Amino acid sequence: MILAILRVMWLGLLRDRGALAMAFILPPIIFVIFAAIFAGASGDEMRLRIVIADLVDDASSQALVTALQRDEQLRAHADAAMDEPEVRRRVRMGEADVGVVIQEPLAAPLLEGSARILVIADGGRAVAGPMVAGRLQALIQRELPEVGLTRTVQLVDILLDGYTDEQRRQLTLAMEHADTEQAVEPVPLVAQESLQGQAGSDGAVNYYAGAVAMLFLLFAAMQGAASLIDERQSGVVDRLLIGPGGSSVVVLGKGLFLVIQGVLQIGLIFLVAWLAYGVDLPGNFLPWLMTTLMAALAAAGLALALCVSCSTRQQAQTLSTFFVLILSAVGGSMVPRFMMPPWLQDLGWFTPNAWAIEAYQAVLWRGAPAAELLTAWAVLGGVGLAALGGAVLIAHRLART
Amino acid sequence: MASATLRETAAVPDDSLVLRVSDLHFGYPGRPVLRGLNLEIRNGEIFTLLGPNGAGKTTLVKLLCGRFRPASGFVELLGRTPGESASARRALGLVPQEIALYPHLTARENLQTFARLAGVTRSHIAEAVNFALSVTGLDSRSGQQVRQLSGGYQRRVNIAAAIVHRPRLMLLDEPTVGVDIDARQAIQQLVRTLAHSGMAVLLTTHDMDQAASLSDRVGFLLEGRVDTQGAPDALLTQAFGDRRELRITLEREPAAAQQKALAAHGLAATADARIWWGESHAGSEPADALTGALETAGMQVRELRLRRPDLSSLFQRLTATRGVRR
Numbered sequence: 001m002i003l004a005i006l007r008v009m010w011l012g013l014l015r016d017r018g019a020l021a022m023a024f025i026l027p028p029i030i031f032v033i034f035a036a037i038f039a040g041a042s043g044d045e046m047r048l049r050i051v052i053a054d055l056v057d058d059a060s061s062q063a064l065v066t067a068l069q070r071d072e073q074l075r076a077h078a079d080a081a082m083d084e085p086e087v088r089r090r091v092r093m094g095e096a097d098v099g100v101v102i103q104e105p106l107a108a109p110l111l112e113g114s115a116r117i118l119v120i121a122d123g124g125r126a127v128a129g130p131m132v133a134g135r136l137q138a139l140i141q142r143e144l145p146e147v148g149l150t151r152t153v154q155l156v157d158i159l160l161d162g163y164t165d166e167q168r169r170q171l172t173l174a175m176e177h178a179d180t181e182q183a184v185e186p187v188p189l190v191a192q193e194s195l196q197g198q199a200g201s202d203g204a205v206n207y208y209a210g211a212v213a214m215l216f217l218l219f220a221a222m223q224g225a226a227s228l229i230d231e232r233q234s235g236v237v238d239r240l241l242i243g244p245g246g247s248s249v250v251v252l253g254k255g256l257f258l259v260i261q262g263v264l265q266i267g268l269i270f271l272v273a274w275l276a277y278g279v280d281l282p283g284n285f286l287p288w289l290m291t292t293l294m295a296a297l298a299a300a301g302l303a304l305a306l307c308v309s310c311s312t313r314q315q316a317q318t319l320s321t322f323f324v325l326i327l328s329a330v331g332g333s334m335v336p337r338f339m340m341p342p343w344l345q346d347l348g349w350f351t352p353n354a355w356a357i358e359a360y361q362a363v364l365w366r367g368a369p370a371a372e373l374l375t376a377w378a379v380l381g382g383v384g385l386a387a388l389g390g391a392v393l394i395a396h397r398l399a400r401t
Numbered sequence: 402m403a404s405a406t407l408r409e410t411a412a413v414p415d416d417s418l419v420l421r422v423s424d425l426h427f428g429y430p431g432r433p434v435l436r437g438l439n440l441e442i443r444n445g446e447i448f449t450l451l452g453p454n455g456a457g458k459t460t461l462v463k464l465l466c467g468r469f470r471p472a473s474g475f476v477e478l479l480g481r482t483p484g485e486s487a488s489a490r491r492a493l494g495l496v497p498q499e500i501a502l503y504p505h506l507t508a509r510e511n512l513q514t515f516a517r518l519a520g521v522t523r524s525h526i527a528e529a530v531n532f533a534l535s536v537t538g539l540d541s542r543s544g545q546q547v548r549q550l551s552g553g554y555q556r557r558v559n560i561a562a563a564i565v566h567r568p569r570l571m572l573l574d575e576p577t578v579g580v581d582i583d584a585r586q587a588i589q590q591l592v593r594t595l596a597h598s599g600m601a602v603l604l605t606t607h608d609m610d611q612a613a614s615l616s617d618r619v620g621f622l623l624e625g626r627v628d629t630q631g632a633p634d635a636l637l638t639q640a641f642g643d644r645r646e647l648r649i650t651l652e653r654e655p656a657a658a659q660q661k662a663l664a665a666h667g668l669a670a671t672a673d674a675r676i677w678w679g680e681s682h683a684g685s686e687p688a689d690a691l692t693g694a695l696e697t698a699g700m701q702v703r704e705l706r707l708r709r710p711d712l713s714s715l716f717q718r719l720t721a722t723r724g725v726r727r
Binding site for chain 1: 466467468469483487490491493495497498499500501502503505506510513514515517518519520546562563
């Protein structure tokens with residue numbers, strides 16, 4: 001009998017093109033968009049737009065402007081008429097992501113004046129400022145070594161309580177003859193390494209595959225579970241309640257369908273992640289499947305428990321949108337949890353999203369053994385079963401009112 | 402419709418008792434609904450339950466389906482209690498007022514689903530579905546999705562879904578709401594066919610004409626009991642004899658003094674303050690004299706109708722004499 005309800009749900013989905021697209025086409029598309037955004041954000045694809053005002057206009061500043069314009073990670077625009085107010089205006093108007101104002105000679109005395117370069121970023125693009133600042137440091141070190149040398153000489157003079165006259169004379173002479181064209185590649189003080197996942201997959205892509213999967217899993221489950229309300233209002237449930245299965249069959253049949261739909265839905269997202277971004281799905285298929293089953297069970301249970309408690313579809317839609325957005329925001333489906341304040345990160349553990357995303361990361365990025373995943377599976381499965389049991393009880397109660 | 406198929410396959414009809422409801426009491430907190438209701442329906446009988454909104458018809462149907470437990474009294478379906486016996490519930494076919502079907506499924510797929518959920522075994526589903534399609538005249542539409550069918554055909558599928566497991570008692574709630582005259586007649590004929598095959602039918606409706614033309618017996622559910630039950634013609638003869646119903650429509654609502662004058666002529670108010678109702682018999686005041694008297698009292702009579710009383714007349718009388726709000 002449960003299979004009869006499953007068949008009804010399946011045929012209903014197949015014959016509703018809108019619902020079919022929402023369930024199986026939209027999630028992979030949204031995932032691809034997210035992956036493109038966040039994989040690009042950590043790579044070379046961003047190409048920030050910057051405007052430059054060179055208020056100093058000496059050899060060093062001109063060299064820096066040229067270096068910025070040549071840099072392939074930036075789209076730099078500079079012209080002689082540009083001043084600081086104009087730079088601020090353009091950033092504020094969104095015509096540029098970041099403004100760069102060279103406001104003091106780069107090699108000016110170390111303790112005099114203000115910052116040599118001012119980086120102006122819109123508050124709404126806060127991350128762009130530090131990115132350009134870092135890029136500037138790297139360019140100055142590579143393209144204008146004499147600036148760094150001059151500042152180092154001045155720093156040593158201050159810290160070591162001044163040079164002798166003879167030392168100062170020799171330094172000045174040496175500086176005049178310094179070969180700044182010489183290619184010097186010092187061993188960096190700080191090196192950066194971006195860890196790759198199994199099979200070289202991108203961590204951000206892995207993360208967002210799980211994040212988007214959970215978001216759509218919850219939405220699709222809520223949508224499917226809301227059919228309970230339609231059936232109650234149309235009298236279908238009244239008809240079914242006199243059957244031998246009663247309300248339990250209806251709830252469990254829908255639950256089974258939602259789990260299968262969820263597995264297919266997540267499967268499509270990760271299929272795209274495997275084919276387009278190299279996420280190692282085949283190599284971790286069984287733990288991935290187990291995680292997916294548990295996540296789909298949690299989503300189905302929660303959706304059914306919520307929808308069975310609602311008396312109208314509108315009420316269910318309002319509540320489900322509210323819950324899905326809150327769970328997804330707190331659970332890391334929208335913004336990575338490491339970017340959240342600690343208390344919000346802790347709160348995230350009360351959402352299925354956080355458990356599922358972490359489990360997918362563990363499976364597909366770290367290749368974690370099953371033992372490491374047992375807690376996540378138990379939490380997701382436990383939530384799903386408890387919510388499903390609750391939904392059955394509520395439906396049973398409602399049948400007697 | 403293929404009634405022959407039904408006759409061949411249905412249980413042999415006799416007049417044994419299918420449903421017995423005895424001294425049934427039920428209520429919601431602070432609101433008693435059923436107060437000692439008694440009802441019996443036999444094989445092949447069409448019983449129509451009439452009553453004002455809120456009288457408890459839906460509550461009674463839920464009690465018959467075993468969804469509620471009686472406060473006292475009992476419901477027996479084929480000698481078993483529906484609330485406790487799945488086999489008793491299996492003897493029920495429910496046709497809700499709404500189109501209680503899956504709109505995106507075809508008629509056949511709907512029937513397959515409801516047959517399975519009613520407990521028909523897999524090996525018998527095809528036969529059960531073909532039976533229901535044939536009886537309801539849906540063979541040619543079985544492959545169409547319900548949402549693509551006309552209102553009349555949707556109503557037929559609604560009934561087919563209730564009989565697909567061949568119940569002994571069919572509960573029909575307003576089965577012809579929103580359908581045209583042809584479809585309504587087809588559905589009424591279908592109900593007769595089902596009853597003729599031996600299926601007992603309990604119909605709840607507000608349509609007095611339908612109740613009169615379709616029912617073997619009718620009963621009025623008033624004040625928590627089935628008041629005045631019997632064959633429609635017998636009830637009308639018993640209640641009205643050779644009297645006629647008098648209905649007067651005034652141009653304007655009568656003032657208080659005019660209302661007293663109307664009452665003095667044996668007329669009672671209806672829900673519409675301009676329409677007054679009474680009974681006329683051999684010794685009654687002639688219509689012309691009554692009209693003259695009312696006009697003398699300052700009332701303008703727009704229409705005066707004299708007709709043979711029907712079930713709505715009886716319903717009106719019963720609710721008026723008991724002060725039941727309709």
